[in-house]
Structures are given as structure tokens and as C-alpha cells.
Amino acid sequence: MSTHKAVVTVAVRAPLGLIDVPTVAPTGREVQVHVEWTASTPLDLHQNDGGLLVTHPQVLGDGIAGTITAAGADAKNLAVGDKVFGFAFRENKQKAYQDFATVPETTLGKIPAGFSMQEATTLPNNTVTIFHAVTKDLGLPLEWPRPSSASPHAETPILIWGGASSCGQYALQILSHWGYKNLLTTASKKHHDYLKSIGARHTFDYHDADVASQILKAAPHVPYVLDCIASQQGSLARIAEFAQAGTVVAALLPVIIRDATDDVAPEYSMDTQGVVKWADGVEARGVRTHFYEDDAFFKEHLQSTVVPELLATGVVKPNKQRIVEGATLLERAQEAMNLLRRKEASAERLVWRVSDLKL
CATH class of the missing domain: 3.90.180.10 (Medium-chain alcohol dehydrogenases, catalytic domain)
Structure with a gap:
């Protein structure tokens, strides 16, 4: 051979x-x-x-x-x-x-x-991640082809934590295209204008100590959160400050307990529910993209048809x-x-x- x-x-x-x-x-x-x-x-x-x-x-x-x-x-x-x-x-x-x-x-x-x-x-790994996380872990529909009727969740607040990340950018573009209009996101302030141009209605600087209260002022209850960072202290602990009973949090595994550096080894957890103290009734789920093929339609068509079409028609930008x-x-x-x-x-x-x- x-x-x-x-x-x-x-x-x-x-x-x-x-x-x-x-x-x-x-x-x-x-x-x-x-x-x-x-x-x-x-x-x-x-x-x-x-x-x-x-x-x-x-x-x-x-x-x-x-x-x-x-x-x-x-x-x-x-x-x-x-x-x-x-x-x-x-x-x-x-x-x-x-x-x-x-x-x-x-x-x-x-x-x-x-x-x-x-x-x-x-595109491929992170667009697949978004389709899997939104449909499997948040339980929101992304039907193909996209329905012509308005989404029943058009005005439901959905928060993307880490909107400037690759996954965050694709989440905003994909959700916006499917008719989800009340999209909130966190990112450094320098990225806010761009994120608004691709679908964010509200942007917040995660550096702000009062970011949780800012989010609650824009949306008193956020039922869906997609955490594209999945850091114990950098994102999940911050999300726990405003998540309430009925909130579903989908975090892209693994949860980072300690980041890798040139001098320090990283530490990870696969337990999204146990790494921080959540309010009663908050459900924290770990996104495992490698199981996206459990959906028969996604296995056959997501990468061969859907993603190329979204790129070709300008729905998503590289x-x-x-x-x-x-x-x-x-x-x-x-x-x-x-x-x-x-x-x-x-x-x-x-x-x-x-x-x-x-x-």
C-alpha cells in the first residue's frame, strides 16, 4: 500500500x-x-x-x-x-x-x-456545529428548505455568547436567515457593528462587569443561550448570573476549566450542569457535534447540499x-x-x- x-x-x-x-x-x-x-x-x-x-x-x-x-x-x-x-x-x-x-x-x-x-x-465544522446545536440541543427548528412563513420564535430572545467567534458568526447568520429576529450576542466592542450587520439586534461587551443586568434589561427572560466559548468562568459563570428557570443553555464542549498556555496545561470538563451553580430550572447541555449524523437528513444533505447552497447564495459569509x-x-x-x-x-x-x- x-x-x-x-x-x-x-x-x-x-x-x-x-x-x-x-x-x-x-x-x-x-x-x-x-x-x-x-x-x-x-x-x-x-x-x-x-x-x-x-x-x-x-x-x-x-x-x-x-x-x-x-x-x-x-x-x-x-x-x-x-x-x-x-x-x-x-x-x-x-x-x-x-x-x-x-x-x-x-x-x-x-x-x-x-x-x-x-x-x-x-465553514464546514462550525456551520455543522450550529445546525446540530440549534436543532438538537436548543430544540429550535431549521427546516430545509427554509419555510416561507414566519418563524413562531421570530421574537423569542436567543443569546449567542461569543458572537465574534467562528461559530458565533455563523450562528447569527443562520438564525437570522431562518427568521429568528431577536438575536442577542456578546463580543468585544470592536466587533459590535459587524455582528449587527449579520443579524444581531442587541450586542453586549462581555468585559463589562454588569453585562448580566444589561442583557436582562434588553430581554427580561432569555430562554435560549448558545455558548460558543464554553469557559467555566469566562462564559458559563457569567450566563448563570441571568439564566432563569426555563432557560436552556447549549455549550460547545469541552468546558474549559483552565486554558492551555505555553507554560500551563489545560483542564477540561464535560459536565455543563455541574461546573457552575445554576438557578433551579436551568438546563445546561453540552453540544457534541460529532453526533450530528444521528439526524438522517443532516447526514445525507447538510454538507453536500445545504452548506454549499448557503455559501453560494450569500446567506453565510466565510x-x-x-x-x-x-x-x-x-x-x-x-x-x-x-x-x-x-x-x-x-x-x-x-x-x-x-x-x-x-x-
């Missing part, structure tokens, strides 16, 4: 490694992708520095943009030469930090005309990109990891070229 290069975790908090892995031929509805671009995510840091759900060596990355180089016999939507983007994660052969990934075709969509791979790779440079695949991956650890990207995605192969 032929092999190719892949970036892997070596040990907790160790520098990343580069190894040879098998180049797996696609079967059934699988396709093989020459991985040309990816966007790093906090999960990469959680896995490398915290060992979260990892058996070393673990190939990293779940956001893929590239070109189809082979297709299984039963593939029906994609063909060799298609430019694609998507979110895949289940096995090492599907991961993004390698020359070639072999993935189910349902985890990919064709990149619409007029968009670069660098732009497209900012996140701003910060291109991470480096002479090799390993150098670029390590630099992106370092930038994640140091929190040196704000309201932008760390995007970098993966394969050095010229096909």
Missing part, C-alpha cells in the same frame, strides 16, 4: 510529529481528497495539549478543502477533479492534516463558483482568514498550534496550506 505524510500528536503538550500513513483507496460511497487547505480549530489544541479523546499518534484536523483524486464505485454526487470542502473526523484516514483523506462523500460539498479553498474551509505560513506541512501545522495556544487570532480563522504535493 502506498503512503503519504500526516501531522500527528506525539504526546500531551509535545511538539507535533510528521509520519507516513497508508493512502487508503476509497470504497463504496467514499472519495479520496488531495487535502490542499484546512482551518485550525480549538479542538486541535484540546487534543494536543489536553489529550482530549486522543490515542497517540492521532492525525489532527477535521476541516478539509481540496480536490477529489479517486472515488468509490458507489459515489454518486462527486467525481474526480471536483473542488470540495467538508468536515470529517471519525478515523485517521478522514482527518485533514495529511496529503490525502478518504472520507464519505456525504461529508463534502462542491465549492461554489467564486470562492477560494481558503474561504471555503472556514470567516476572515489569517493565512499561516511555513516552509513545510509540519511547520505550518505547528505554527497554527502555537497561535491557537497563545490566542493570537480574533474574529478570524487560522487557515493554512496542507499538502506540499503537486499533482
Whole structure:
């Protein structure tokens, strides 16, 4: 079997490694992708520095943009030469930090005309996260195609904590498109104008000591909260200041008890209900995006049809990109990891070229 290069975790908090892995031929509805671009995510840091759900060596990355180089016999939507983007994660052969990934075709969509791979790779993992979190954890509908009638929750207050994050930006755009109009969000003040332009009705600076009272003044009861930060003290404890009986809080796991730094190891929890003191009747749920395929429609159509259509029609705009440079695949991956650890990207995605192969 032929092999190719892949970036892997070596040990907790160790520098990343580069190894040879098998180049797996696609079967059934699988396709093989020459991985040309990816966007790093906090999960990469959680896995490398915290060992979260990892058996070393673990190939990293779940956001893929590239070109189809082979297709299984039963593939029906994609063909060799298609430019694609998507979110895949289940096995090492599907991961993004390698020359070639072999993935189910349902985890990919064709990149619409007029968009670069660098732009497209900012979408898949976080748009999927929003659809899963909103429908599964908050219990709000996002029917496809979008209903022409007004949403029964059009004026229901929904708070996005961390609106300038990648997930926060996509949450505002997606919810706004589906007719949810009373969207509140927190972010640094410098991002407020942009967040209002993509759907936020009310914006709040999470640095303000009285942010909870500001939120309650705008909406005396907030029944739905999507926490895109999931920090014990940085977000959940602040949300607990205003959450009341009947509030559902969906936090993107893991909950960060202590952030990773160059000198300090991170600490995580998967217990959203127990990490802070909630008022009686508040339900705090942990969002686990990797289970989105439990929804049969999402499994077949979310990445292949819905996300490409939303991008093509301008419903969602790619996140701003910060291109991470480096002479090799390993150098670029390590630099992106370092930038994640140091929190040196704000309201932008760390995007970098993966394969050095010229096909």
C-alpha cells in the first residue's frame, strides 16, 4: 500500500510529529481528497495539549478543502477533479492534516463558483456545529428548505455568547436567515457593528462587569443561550448570573476549566450542569457535534447540499482568514498550534496550506 505524510500528536503538550500513513483507496460511497487547505480549530489544541479523546499518534484536523483524486464505485454526487470542502473526523484516514483523506462523500460539498479553498474551509465544522446545536440541543427548528412563513420564535430572545467567534458568526447568520429576529450576542466592542450587520439586534461587551443586568434589561427572560466559548468562568459563570428557570443553555464542549498556555496545561470538563451553580430550572447541555449524523437528513444533505447552497447564495459569509505560513506541512501545522495556544487570532480563522504535493 502506498503512503503519504500526516501531522500527528506525539504526546500531551509535545511538539507535533510528521509520519507516513497508508493512502487508503476509497470504497463504496467514499472519495479520496488531495487535502490542499484546512482551518485550525480549538479542538486541535484540546487534543494536543489536553489529550482530549486522543490515542497517540492521532492525525489532527477535521476541516478539509481540496480536490477529489479517486472515488468509490458507489459515489454518486462527486467525481474526480471536483473542488470540495467538508468536515470529517471519525478515523485517521478522514482527518485533514495529511496529503490525502478518504472520507464519505456525504461529508463534502462542491465549492461554489467564486470562492477560494481558503474561504471555503472556514465553514464546514462550525456551520455543522450550529445546525446540530440549534436543532438538537436548543430544540429550535431549521427546516430545509427554509419555510416561507414566519418563524413562531421570530421574537423569542436567543443569546449567542461569543458572537465574534467562528461559530458565533455563523450562528447569527443562520438564525437570522431562518427568521429568528431577536438575536442577542456578546463580543468585544470592536466587533459590535459587524455582528449587527449579520443579524444581531442587541450586542453586549462581555468585559463589562454588569453585562448580566444589561442583557436582562434588553430581554427580561432569555430562554435560549448558545455558548460558543464554553469557559467555566469566562462564559458559563457569567450566563448563570441571568439564566432563569426555563432557560436552556447549549455549550460547545469541552468546558474549559483552565486554558492551555505555553507554560500551563489545560483542564477540561464535560459536565455543563455541574461546573457552575445554576438557578433551579436551568438546563445546561453540552453540544457534541460529532453526533450530528444521528439526524438522517443532516447526514445525507447538510454538507453536500445545504452548506454549499448557503455559501453560494450569500446567506453565510466565510470567516476572515489569517493565512499561516511555513516552509513545510509540519511547520505550518505547528505554527497554527502555537497561535491557537497563545490566542493570537480574533474574529478570524487560522487557515493554512496542507499538502506540499503537486499533482
